[in-house]
Amino acid sequence: MSHPPVILFIHNTYLQKGGEDTVVQQEIDFLQAKGWKVHTLFFSNEAISNPLLRWLNAFTVFFNITAAIKVFLLVKKHRIDIVHVHNFYYRASPSVFWGAKAAGARTVFTLHNYRLFCLNGFLFYNQTTCMDCHQQKSFQPGITRKCFKDSGFFSRILAASTILHRRIGTWHHKIDQLLVLNPLQKKLLTDIGIPAEKIILKPNFLLESAAPAWYDQRDDFFLFAGRMSPEKGIVALINAVKGKKITLLLVGDGPLAPWVMTQTDEWIQYRPKVDKSVLQVLYRKCTALIFPSIWPEGLPLTVIEAQQAGTIVIAAHSENLKEMIRHQETGFLYDPLNNQELLNVIAKFQASDLQEKNRLSTNAYQFFKDHYTIQQHDQWLMKAYQVSVKE
Numbered sequence: 001m002s003h004p005p006v007i008l009f010i011h012n013t014y015l016q017k018g019g020e021d022t023v024v025q026q027e028i029d030f031l032q033a034k035g036w037k038v039h040t041l042f043f044s045n046e047a048i049s050n051p052l053l054r055w056l057n058a059f060t061v062f063f064n065i066t067a068a069i070k071v072f073l074l075v076k077k078h079r080i081d082i083v084h085v086h087n088f089y090y091r092a093s094p095s096v097f098w099g100a101k102a103a104g105a106r107t108v109f110t111l112h113n114y115r116l117f118c119l120n121g122f123l124f125y126n127q128t129t130c131m132d133c134h135q136q137k138s139f140q141p142g143i144t145r146k147c148f149k150d151s152g153f154f155s156r157i158l159a160a161s162t163i164l165h166r167r168i169g170t171w172h173h174k175i176d177q178l179l180v181l182n183p184l185q186k187k188l189l190t191d192i193g194i195p196a197e198k199i200i201l202k203p204n205f206l207l208e209s210a211a212p213a214w215y216d217q218r219d220d221f222f223l224f225a226g227r228m229s230p231e232k233g234i235v236a237l238i239n240a241v242k243g244k245k246i247t248l249l250l251v252g253d254g255p256l257a258p259w260v261m262t263q264t265d266e267w268i269q270y271r272p273k274v275d276k277s278v279l280q281v282l283y284r285k286c287t288a289l290i291f292p293s294i295w296p297e298g299l300p301l302t303v304i305e306a307q308q309a310g311t312i313v314i315a316a317h318s319e320n321l322k323e324m325i326r327h328q329e330t331g332f333l334y335d336p337l338n339n340q341e342l343l344n345v346i347a348k349f350q351a352s353d354l355q356e357k358n359r360l361s362t363n364a365y366q367f368f369k370d371h372y373t374i375q376q377h378d379q380w381l382m383k384a385y386q387v388s389v390k391e
Helices: 018-035 051-061 066-078 095-102 132-136 140-144 153-166 184-189 234-241 257-262 277-286 302-308 339-353 354-371 373-386
Strands: 006-013 035-043 082-087 106-111 178-179 198-202 222-225 248-251 267-273 287-292 313-316 331-334
Touching: 006 018, 006 066, 018 035, 018 082, 018 302, 018 373, 035 066, 051 153, 066 095, 066 234, 082 095, 095 106, 132 140, 140 248, 178 184, 178 373, 184 198, 198 373, 222 277, 234 257, 234 339, 248 277, 257 267, 277 302, 287 302, 287 354, 302 313, 302 354, 313 339, 331 339
Parallel strands: 006 035, 006 082, 082 106, 106 178, 178 198, 222 248, 222 287, 248 267, 287 313, 313 331
Antiparallel strands: none
């Protein structure tokens, strides 16, 4: 194209800001710094007080005609080349792809979770990984279990919307390029018929990079930073370290926060969600980050942020996490179903001398530099946009 690329970012923000929101803002900042013309359209899932309106609003998940028209008009007005969607649940709806395509833009979609295949988006049920809906090619298990918002009604609505858009070709024909965070997402997409050539594996990244903090400058406490919810493995972590004289700082908000506060003592401390700047200090002060998540995480920014600080990560083993952490080289992996194995890893780490800790820390930081910096992201993102836009 002869003119500087013009892009529209669409994102349905979350009630509690998380990693996806951070990624969106970083990509906006990155492209603006490259001289691109960047436009944004944000939607919000803020609660509606009127019960009737709340129920009626649930049906916009099928097709929000207002959102589609808004996207169409924006693309036409600003001569937008690319529409990059990060999250369309729930106010935006898949209608935004239809609006973009009708206006002549190319479309890119970043898949941050598993919502296209699982009603709760986690591939997680009853404290374990669950692929029932995907394997059975039916959302009936998720509807029966009320996997979305603990509601049979809302689960049925979301399932019907996802099935509708599969059948009318939204995922196949209204999205030109899909960006995924891990191989599992790519496999799930190809399972539902998305051509592999339309899928690009593009990890998350961080804009800032600073020298790691050496281990003689750190304090003697382990850190958990994240959402206080069942799939994050917080219950198993607390149960494992309780009474073991292991200093643990838990940082974050979520549905389990009230329970977590009841578990605090002189060894286990809790702080609500903190600003990013404070969290960065904690990464550089802690002796290690414990990441006990028991669902198949996409590509957690928490781990990347820790590695950026040279922090050693002790994580529950999963197919995705083993790609981010090299056991006994950049960090440690343990069986999430075995609390004793976690304690053994912690004990082994604590017994390591300063030289060994600095070796692991240096390796973790180097892994970050090799995989999650702006240089790699530039390459992958430009590849995605070049595929989507005819030069």
